[in-house]
Amino acid sequence: MESKYTKSDIEILIATMNRVNFDFLIPMFPFANYWDFSLVIVNQTVGNPLISEHEKVKVINSSEKGLSKSRNLALANATKELLVITDDDLIFKPDFESKITTAFNHFENPAMVRFCSEKTENVLMQKYPKQRKQMLNWLDILNTISFEIVVKRTQLKNKQIHLDERFGLGSTFGAGEEQVFLSTIKKAGLNLCFEPQVLVVHLQPTTTHKISIEQKYYIQGAVLTAIFPNFYRFWFFLKVFFDWKQGNLSLKDFKLANKYFKSGRTDFLVSKI
Numbered sequence: 001m002e003s004k005y006t007k008s009d010i011e012i013l014i015a016t017m018n019r020v021n022f023d024f025l026i027p028m029f030p031f032a033n034y035w036d037f038s039l040v041i042v043n044q045t046v047g048n049p050l051i052s053e054h055e056k057v058k059v060i061n062s063s064e065k066g067l068s069k070s071r072n073l074a075l076a077n078a079t080k081e082l083l084v085i086t087d088d089d090l091i092f093k094p095d096f097e098s099k100i101t102t103a104f105n106h107f108e109n110p111a112m113v114r115f116c117s118e119k120t121e122n123v124l125m126q127k128y129p130k131q132r133k134q135m136l137n138w139l140d141i142l143n144t145i146s147f148e149i150v151v152k153r154t155q156l157k158n159k160q161i162h163l164d165e166r167f168g169l170g171s172t173f174g175a176g177e178e179q180v181f182l183s184t185i186k187k188a189g190l191n192l193c194f195e196p197q198v199l200v201v202h203l204q205p206t207t208t209h210k211i212s213i214e215q216k217y218y219i220q221g222a223v224l225t226a227i228f229p230n231f232y233r234f235w236f237f238l239k240v241f242f243d244w245k246q247g248n249l250s251l252k253d254f255k256l257a258n259k260y261f262k263s264g265r266t267d268f269l270v271s272k273i
Contacts, residue, residue, distance in 0.1 A: 005104045007097045011038040011080035015070035016088040019043050019050050022057070024088055031094040040078050042070040067168035068177045075162060078153055084199075085149045085178075091201040100150055103195035107134065111155040111190035112182065114140070115148050118201045125202065133194035138227075140194065141186065142235075146178040147200055151185075159188045164226065166271055167219075173264065174215065176223035183227040213249065217257040221264025222271075236261055 016024065019041075025034035035054035042060045043050045049061040060073055071085060082100055093099075103113045114136060117125040126143065133140070156162070161184050168177035186192055211219075220239060224232040240257060243249035249257060 005082060005101045007101060009081045010084065010097055010100055011040060011078050011082070012084045012086055013071065013074035013078060014039060014041045014086055014088055015044075015067055015074065016041060017044045018047065019045070020048060021050075022052075028088075028090055029092055031092075038080055040074045042073045042077075044070055066165055066170035068163040068165045068171060071168075071177075072162045072165065075153070075156065081153050083151050083153050085151065086147050086200065087202070089202070089204055090147055091203070093198055093200065096199045099195070099197040099199060103132075103193070103197070104150075104152070106132070106195075107191065107193045109191055110152065110193045111185055111188075112149060112151045112192045114144050114192070114194045115150065115197055115199045117145060117148050118198055120203065121201060124198070128196055129194060130196060132196065134191070136182070136186070136192040136194055141182045141192070141227075142179055144178055144182060145202075147202060149178060149182070150199075155190055156185070159185075159190065161185055161188060166268070167223070167226075172267065172271060173219045173222040175211065175219050179223055180226050213253055213256060214260045217260040218264035218267075221261040221266075222268035223264075224261075225265045225268050232265065 022034065025039075028034065029037065035057055037056065039057045040060070041050070041052075041057065042062055044062050044065060046063055050059050052059045058077065060077055062070065062073060075083065082104055084100070099115065100113070103115070104110060107113065116128050119125045125145065136144075163177050163181045164184075165171060167173045167180050168175065171177075182192060220236070224235045224239070228235050240249060240254060244251070
């Protein structure tokens with residue numbers, strides 16, 4: 001079958017802060033020059049602006065705070081069709097572009113494809129399905145990390161889908177933006193697929209591995225209420241069970257988790273976009 005998408009359809013969206021040069025991009029692409037790729041960089045700064053001299057590297061300097069604000073700004077300024085959502089401390093695999101085009105040419109009209117990531121070279125970030133999936137279920141969505149996501153620009157634009165800026169680093173709820181984002185795509189009736197191929201290595205612990213039980217369940221109270229407004233309690237108990245089973249939550253911590261979950265839910269319900 002003739003390919004529909006090629007490498008020229010890929011654009012990489014990077015949210016960063018207080019950059020004065022492009023040195024941070026060099027380790028992200030150790031196998032090539034960063035200016036060989038189409039990049040949209042949102043640099044949150046109140047200092048000197050970051051200026052690009054490369055045609056394929058677009059920079060938007062912004063004084064607004066919040067990761068989701070940066071990602072929405074990047075989405076709004078993107079021009080290619082396949083958009084890679086990424087952090088500024090990742091290492092891309094040399095064949096990441098061919099993996100993306102292969103997946104989007106295989107699936108039937110996907111709005112998003114989730115890929116795999118590694119925490120060190122050849123060590124997966126988590127346990128992933130072994131086979132491709134045409135549609136992600138809710139557990140898949142809840143376990144997706146932002147830098148595993150590639151979206152199709154026109155499908156999001158047509159449905160006016162963007163990230164909820166109440167979620168993510170620098171926002172009221174400091175994580176969970178990718179889960180709420182993907183739930184919006186799923187509820188819009190668009191296809192969310194899975195491709196068991198690794199795109200990036202992320203050597204640093206993710207946000208959810210750095211936060212306390214109190215922070216984690218405060219955020220979960222907001223996230224699960226946003227995604228499952230009528231069934232949030234079921235998903236809370238499921239989350240508690242999995243955390244307990246994996247040794248991340250003791251029985252004595254249940255009351256604490258429940259307290260902060262309720263607090264996050266209450267604050268979400270009174271918050272405004």
